[in-house]
Amino acid sequence: MYTLEDIWEDFQKVYDVWFKDLQGYSEMDLWRAHPDGGWCIGQIYQHILNGTLNFQVIVIKELIETQEDTEKEMSELGVISYRENAFPPRRFQTHRDSANEPDMSNKMKLRNQMKRAFKAVQEVKEILANDPPSGKFQHQIFGYLDAKQWYQNIPMHWRHHLRQKEALDEAFTVTA
Numbered sequence: 740m741y742t743l744e745d746i747w748e749d750f751q752k753v754y755d756v757w758f759k760d761l762q763g764y765s766e767m768d769l770w771r772a773h774p775d776g777g778w779c780i781g782q783i784y785q786h787i788l789n790g791t792l793n794f795q796v797i798v799i800k801e802l803i804e805t806q807e808d809t810e811k812e813m814s815e816l817g818v819i820s821y822r823e824n825a826f827p828p829r830r831f832q833t834h835r836d837s838a839n840e841p842d843m844s845n846k847m848k849l850r851n852q853m854k855r856a857f858k859a860v861q862e863v864k865e866i867l868a869n870d871p872p873s874g875k876f877q878h879q880i881f882g883y884l885d886a887k888q889w890y891q892n893i894p895m896h897w898r899h900h901l902r903q904k905e906a907l908d909e910a911f912t913v914t915a
Contacts, residue, residue, distance in 0.1 A: 750894040802886040805874035815879030826899035
């Protein structure tokens with residue numbers, strides 16, 4: 740079982756990689772089309788930031804206010820993934836929506852969103868430090884997660900997409 744401090748340190752490490760790498764990208768690097776039609780680097784940034792700011796942090800705060808679905812469990816894949824503190828090394832099909840479409844944000848906007856995400860994750864850590872009771876909410880892959888598990892999902896999700904970003908870096912020989 741990972742402590743809040745473990746999860747926070749994990750987030751800080753993966754955040755630092757994403758933030759440092761962002762500084763090394765040109766605008767062209769961020770929005771260069773993926774050779775296989777997948778997401779470009781900028782879209783990956785948008786995806787993890789949208790997931791953190793517009794979903795995970797909100798879910799965590801709402802779960803602290805409810806006791807719904809506390810009897811429901813993680814999926815088998817969820818149990819394994821959370822024990823390993825990592826998503827399995829494979830691609831997942833998720834719902835495509837406008838949040839995944841490139842808006843060609845400039846690098847400064849992404850940098851500001853990165854800073855907002857850092858503060859939001861830190862804020863949630865402070866809320867969870869009081870060990871509040873929590874309901875559960877279903878993750879489409881991992882089953883039902885409580886607030887702390889959703890918090891752990893943040894750095895897990897960022898690391899998962901780091902593999903995707905690193906493959907694009909290599910394909911484009913970007914030295915971020």
